[in-house]
Amino acid sequence: MVLTANIVTSLCLLYAFSTIGERHEKMFFYPYVLLLIGGVNGSFLTGDIFNLFVCFEVMLLASYVLVALGGEKVQLRESLKYVLINVVGSSVFLIALAYLYGTLKTLNMAHIAVRVAEVGQDPMLTTVSLVLFIVFSLKAGLLLFFWLPGSYVVPPTAVQALFAALLTKVGVYALIRTFTLMFPHHPEVTHTIIGIFAGATIIAGCMGAISSRNVLSIASYNIIIAVGFILIGLAVGTETALMGSVFYLIHDMIAKALLFLIVGMMFYLTGEKLIDNMSGLVRNYPLFGWMYFLVMLALVGIPPLSGFVGKILIGQGTIEANSYVLLFLGFASSLAVLYSLLKVFLSSFFGEAIITNEDKKPIPFFSMVSFVALAICIVGIGLFAEPLLAYVQDATNTLVNPSVYIDAILSEN
Numbered sequence: 001m002v003l004t005a006n007i008v009t010s011l012c013l014l015y016a017f018s019t020i021g022e023r024h025e026k027m028f029f030y031p032y033v034l035l036l037i038g039g040v041n042g043s044f045l046t047g048d049i050f051n052l053f054v055c056f057e058v059m060l061l062a063s064y065v066l067v068a069l070g071g072e073k074v075q076l077r078e079s080l081k082y083v084l085i086n087v088v089g090s091s092v093f094l095i096a097l098a099y100l101y102g103t104l105k106t107l108n109m110a111h112i113a114v115r116v117a118e119v120g121q122d123p124m125l126t127t128v129s130l131v132l133f134i135v136f137s138l139k140a141g142l143l144l145f146f147w148l149p150g151s152y153v154v155p156p157t158a159v160q161a162l163f164a165a166l167l168t169k170v171g172v173y174a175l176i177r178t179f180t181l182m183f184p185h186h187p188e189v190t191h192t193i194i195g196i197f198a199g200a201t202i203i204a205g206c207m208g209a210i211s212s213r214n215v216l217s218i219a220s221y222n223i224i225i226a227v228g229f230i231l232i233g234l235a236v237g238t239e240t241a242l243m244g245s246v247f248y249l250i251h252d253m254i255a256k257a258l259l260f261l262i263v264g265m266m267f268y269l270t271g272e273k274l275i276d277n278m279s280g281l282v283r284n285y286p287l288f289g290w291m292y293f294l295v296m297l298a299l300v301g302i303p304p305l306s307g308f309v310g311k312i313l314i315g316q317g318t319i320e321a322n323s324y325v326l327l328f329l330g331f332a333s334s335l336a337v338l339y340s341l342l343k344v345f346l347s348s349f350f351g352e353a354i355i356t357n358e359d360k361k362p363i364p365f366f367s368m369v370s371f372v373a374l375a376i377c378i379v380g381i382g383l384f385a386e387p388l389l390a391y392v393q394d395a396t397n398t399l400v401n402p403s404v405y406i407d408a409i410l411s412e413n
Contacts, residue, residue: 001044001173004250007377008165008257009037011370015261016158018364019268024156027069036062036162043170047409049100049182050107052174053093056139060086063167066159067151075154082151089138096131103128110409112182113402121185129183129190136178140171142231143197145224149208152223153216157264160216164223165257169249172227176234176245180399181406187237195235195326201228202329206336214273215348218340219256219263222299225333226252232326233314241317243396247389248310251298251381255306258295258374261367262288266348269361275344280353284360288368289349291375296341298378300334306381309389 013033020029039059046052064086068079101107103124104115116125134144141148152163179190205224212218230252233245265288270278282289294305301311311334318327355361381388398404 001169001249002041004253005037005040005044005166005169008253008374009033009162011373012158012161012165012257012261014373015161015367015370016156018366019264020156020158024069029066029069032062032065032069033159033162036066036166040166040170044173047109048107049109049112050097053090053097056093056170057090059167059170060090063163066162067155069155069159072154078151078154081147085138085147089135092131093135096128096135099124099128099131108409109177109181110406113406114410116182116185121183125183126186126189129178130193132178132183133175133190133193136171136174137197138171139168140175140231141168141201141224141227142171142175143201143204145201145204145227148224149217149220152220157261157268160264161257161260164219164260165253168223168227169253172230172249175231176242176399179234180242181402184402191235191237194231195323198228198231198235199326199329201225201231202333206333209340210336212340213275215263215266215275215278215344216273218275218344219259222259222337222340223256225337226256226299229311229314229330229333232323232330233317235326236314236317236321236323238317238320239396239400240320241314242399243389243392244310244313244315244317246395246399247313247385247392248307250388250392251306251310251378254374254377254381255295255298258291258371258378259299261370261374262292262295265363265367265371269363270355275347278348278354279351280349280355282349283353284355285363288363288371289345291371292349293345294375295378296338296345298382299341300338304379304382306378306385308382309385 036059039055039062042055043052043059046055064079064083067082068075097107104112106112106115138144152160183190202225205221205228208221209218209225212221230245230248233241266278266281267273272278298305298307301307314330315327318330
């Protein structure tokens with residue numbers, strides 16, 4: 001997760017070098033991006049739930065600034081909503097931590113897992129786990145995503161790509177850690193609720209993606225669909241499904257970054273956000289157009305690209321658990337993703353070219369390098385899935401058998 005996050009951030013910064021503009025650079029754009037990735041890395045690496053809260057706040061503090069950086073009216077409006085929602089979420093998180101510490105007298109995740117197993121996951125602890133579920137769902141955009149489509153499309157393109165690739169994934173990661181390590185004892189309650197939320201999120205995300213004609217909104221709703229799909233693996237809870245979730249998480253970080261960079265470049269080249277006002281881009285920029293087609297196929301899950309293996313594993317896991325409703329919703333969402341992204345491709349890239357040779361803007365060199373690098377990652381993950389699956393299987397083994405992690409941590413202490 002840390003490696004993937006840093007590769008994505010490096011390539012988004014490469015894109016930003018030629019597109020962000022001197023005005024944003026003078027407003028400390030790069031230090032805030034480094035602060036953001038510092039919070040993301042800390043969230044992935046920490047073994048203490050209070051430190052997870054701190055890293056969340058570091059990440060969110062940077063994101064508050066990056067959403068508003070530039071000072072446009074729409075940015076300020078969306079940033080107020082974004083900040084308010086996350087401040088409320090962080091306050092609830094702190095209250096849950098207070099109850100957790102008051103009950104178990106520790107905040108070390110491995111220690112919490114041991115204490116919960118010793119005392120039993122009573123209704124009080126199950127309630128605390130569900131409060132944490134609400135907090136992390138808010139961060140991940142799991143059903144409680146009403147703030148996301150507006151907030152994620154107002155910053156500059158490089159920031160949009162970072163948010164799409166990283167911020168919701170930290171929430172997803174926190175959910176997976178919480179309900180496989182600390183509170184795995186009442187899956188009939190917790191995992192059922194996760195499954196209901198995941199299914200509802202997929203349905204709502206598909207409705208938004210299918211109905212929208214704004215290219216940025218379509219990309220945003222595809223984030224929401226992916227969050228619901230990844231958490232099907234957690235809701236099902238089998239080893240195969242969790243393996244699929246981990247693999248798909250890695251794929252989605254890279255694919256969503258590329259999707260948002262391409263969508264932002266479409267806006268840069270045409271000045272339009274509505275797909276009805278764009279056409280013929282593939283005639284002006286053929287390589288750019290076919291890279292959009294590549295990321296579309298990857299997000300749908302067409303072999304041999306990166307999304308295929310994760311989707312197959314999650315599907316296999318849901319069949320093993322007889323969760324056929326989630327199986328249907330998960331694979332129906334692929335059709336919604338295909339429809340929403342294909343209508344962008346057919347409307348915006350085909351047809352009569354709206355950009356004349358005189359008005360044609362060149363795609364900045366570093367932007368094209370970042371597109372190509374992310375596209376190579378998507379193809380590489382798909383083609384070389386087997387070596388990567390060895391690492392994914394190792395991570396999944398730790399999720400399914402928490403004693404591996406607990407023994408490693410507590411033996412050091």
